[in-house]
Amino acid sequence: GEDVEQSLFLSVREGDSSVINCTYTDSSSTYLYWYKQEPGAGLQLLTYIFSNMDMKQDQRLTVLLNKKDKHLSLRIADTQTGDSAIYFCAEGGTDKLIFGTGTRLQVFP
Amino acid sequence: DTEVTQTPKHLVMGMTNKKSLKCEQHMGHRAMYWYKQKAKKPPELMFVYSYEKLSINESVPSRFSPECPNSSLLNLHLHALQPEDSALYLCASSPSQNEQFFGPGTRLTVL
Numbered sequence: 495g496e497d498v499e500q501s502l503f504l505s506v507r508e509g510d511s512s513v514i515n516c517t518y519t520d521s522s523s524t525y526l527y528w529y530k531q532e533p534g535a536g537l538q539l540l541t542y543i544f545s546n547m548d549m550k551q552d553q554r555l556t557v558l559l560n561k562k563d564k565h566l567s568l569r570i571a572d573t574q575t576g577d578s579a580i581y582f583c584a585e586g587g588t589d590k591l592i593f594g595t596g597t598r599l600q601v602f603p
Numbered sequence: 604d605t606e607v608t609q610t611p612k613h614l615v616m617g618m619t620n621k622k623s624l625k626c627e628q629h630m631g632h633r634a635m636y637w638y639k640q641k642a643k644k645p646p647e648l649m650f651v652y653s654y655e656k657l658s659i660n661e662s663v664p665s666r667f668s669p670e671c672p673n674s675s676l677l678n679l680h681l682h683a684l685q686p687e688d689s690a691l692y693l694c695a696s697s698p699s700q701n702e703q704f705f706g707p708g709t710r711l712t713v714l
Contacts, residue, residue: 524701525701525702527702529705534710535707535708536607536609536693536705536706536707536708537646537693537695537705538705539702539703539704539705542701542702582645582646586701589634589636589651589653589658589659589697590648590651590659591648591703593645593646594645595644595645596643596644596645
């Protein structure tokens, strides 16, 4: 199929690490992105990785890319209650972004 | 000004009404986009403007009509919508072919 797949839901305790996974479809995608969406709001670009990289770290966020398996992950260190939101991965390269199905992250105290 | 703004925030309209959604960015981005997002679903691309010209139309019904009057402004004109068109309409802009920056969206309800 052509869907970019993500698990629907993830629940973590405050202070723990969260890992959100994504399986994408197009091996020719130039960039892969992670967006965050809070309730009733637009999408916030968190980070992105170029397809010839396998890892990118940006403060509490670590992105891992496995091109062979078309697998992308986002690790959030020291997860906070403010991280509770829906996280979308997206693949793209020339104006078109294809979004994943979204993972709802719930952080509990 | 480093953000994408959208107006109105909420819109309720009847099926015979004509209304417009507005999107603005003053970051000098060359591309602007309209997306539609239904509840608990990812955004779906509707239109792309590149250098003020329509470059992608994802087979959107003609009751949705985009317009790009200048490089900072993007409109979406709505006419004779259906209740199933109720959704969050997101605008985005991009400086290149890569990352896209989204506005807060317009929540549209069609009665």
